[in-house]
Amino acid sequence: MSVTQNGKGYNRTLAFTIMMLAAISGSLMQTSLGTALPSLMKAFDISISTAQQATTWFLLTNGIMVPLSAYLANRVPTKYLQLSASLALLVGIIITMLTPENSNSWWIFVAGRIVTALGVGIVMPLLQIVIINMYAPEERGAAMGMMGLVVGMGPAIGPTLTGWILKENHTIFGLTLSDHWQSIFIIPFIIIAIATLLTPVFVKNVIQTSKIKMDYFSVVLSTIGFGLFLWGFTNVSTQGWGDWSQVILPISAGIVVIILFGWRQLKLDKPFLDIRVFMNKEFTIASAQIILLTMAMYGVEMMLPTYLQNVRGLNPFDSGLTLMWGALCLGLISPIAGILYNKVGTKRLSFVGFSMLALGTLPYIYLTPETPTLLITVLYTMRMAGVALTMMPLTTAAMSALPDSMGSHGTAANNTVRQVASSVVVALMTSVVQNVTSNHLPSSSLKTTDPILYASKALNASMDGFQIAFILSFIFAVIGIFLLIFLKSGKESNK
Known part of the structure; x- marks a missing residue:
């Protein structure tokens, strides 16, 4: 039995397992969509460049959220932060699954992916931070190894799992997965639904929090800097390195803003992200x-x-x-x-x-x-x-x-x-x-x-x-x- 920051006992293994479930769901959502792009293009009557927006915006949102995770982990109690991230994952998956099949509704699908990425951008880093706080130094290697199941295996399995589902009908635990694109979200949905229901009961506040004042200018710089930088690189595959407006300019501007962000962090007594x-x-x-x-x-x-x-x-x-x-x-x-x-x-x-x-x-x-x-x-x-x-x-x-x-x-x-x-x-x-x-x-x-x-x-x-x-x-x-x-x-x- 482990002890929380408030001195209350809790089951460390059970809490870690529930957080792992949420991370597994998020990990599957990161890479499973690539295999389903042809099905989405046909269902929504869109081009491949339009279909790729679902992945592009997911990566952008996830990349923007990761730097924010340090502030949130130190400001919001662990249980409530984990619950919020799990709910974002759950809501995002529901939005994407219920999107009507027409080109005018594609923005709803993309919005669902953005909401999902908000949750993934918190779930993954939070799990790593929790390991540091729940496990002694000599135990962290084994805990990090278990996390490797999520970080590496989830994205590797995602495309194969999607291809398997879309190939033909399958039945799992009495539930039929049709060869329709919505089916690729059912397994991650079930996993995150279970994790969300169990989080309030078993996940405890294991990270010491304090009322850190939000430096909104740092948030703006981080969002713009990493957003532009990642957006520019995601455009390379379709636009090429020579495109000024969608590749060179965003990457260059992103680097400048990231430098300004770093300079500001060094000047703050309590930085938004301590690059020291x-x-x-x-x-x-x-x-x-x-x-x-x-x-x-x-x-x-x-x-x-x-x-x-x-x-x-x-x-x-x-x-x-x-x-x-x-x-x-x-x-x-x-x-x-x-x-x-x-x-x-x-x-x-x-x-x-x-x-x-x-x-x-x-x-x-x-x-x-x-x-x-x-x-x-x-x-x-x-x-x-x-x-x-x-x-x-x-x-x-x-x-x-x-x-x-x-x-x-x-x-x-x-x-x-x-x-x-x-x-x-x-x-x-x-x-x-x-x-x-x-x-x-x-x-x-x-x-x-x-x-x-x-x-x-x-x-x-x-x-x-x-x-x-x-x-x-x-x-x-x-x-x-x-x-x-x-x-x-x-x-x-x-x-």
Whole structure:
């Protein structure tokens, strides 16, 4: 039995489990929509660029909320903040599920996604902050490992689960899931509904709060700065790097506003987001490695489904199924990595993890249209095992390098850089693949004179684009290995 900030006893494991359920629902909502875009385009009679707004606005809202999570965690009692976030998730899912199917109602669907993102932007960082407050330093590795189930496995399973649901009718616990787009929200809805009902009873106030005055100017700067920056990068995939109004200007303006935001935080006695956490060497190095790990992971995770579908001709479900073993491996190893963290330390564990990631990525550089699917699955599983061995131990090391009083700010900063890294690598990889492919495409006249040769050269052009993306992912992993020189062992038991 653990004790709250008010000295009252509570069941720590049960509270953590309920918060994990909410995080699982939010995690599924982050990535499950991509596979359903064709179904949404048909149902609402919209273009792909319009359909992608559901993902774009979700990422923007989520990215804006993460920096705000530190203030909210220190200001609002844990139970009520968790309940508010869960309700936002629940309401957002309901709005999206009940949206009428016509192009004029699409904005309602997008609004539902925005409300959902408000909840996800709080649920994820709050879970990490709660771990710091509920668990002793020597226990955090295992708890963070369990959280790895949510951070890594949820997004990996989401697209496959969506493809499975949309492929044909299924029955779960007596409930029929039709092959209609609304069905993809039923499982996350059930999970978050259970978590919402149980939160008032079992989740307690474990974070010390105080009446911190809201610095509204910081909120405005944070919202505008990160909003513009992330919006600019999300536009790269459709507009290209040369678009001034929708890419260059938003990114540039976002950077300027973010700098102003950082300068203001350094001037405040009680900052909205205390960026002084980056003055801690161990925190900064671990955060930098998390960025590299995220970019190396997304570099392949984002491009491989496109290769499997566009080059190998697999449908979304089968391509997701090919990568499912990697997701399962990540889920199984994450808790084990948390236990190993206290035994061997961050440095050794991260070396093994980054090495597996690099070795698993290297063969992808030499992929061909005939590469056996089994080999692709094995290599992907190896990569995800490396991610599992590295992600949560690095996160734990970063948080443990800070005093507990700085935990909420460290968590917000850590999640913010991870969110930014995800947006940057998605834009970078997409643009690189598109540019390389376009530059290597044969002349359009060949399509008429020799269609077979044109198709062959076009396929090779696509492979050239994927090759560059995989090379960049390999480089990110190798840099991560070299940065380990500056990282301490990180054994909690030694502290």
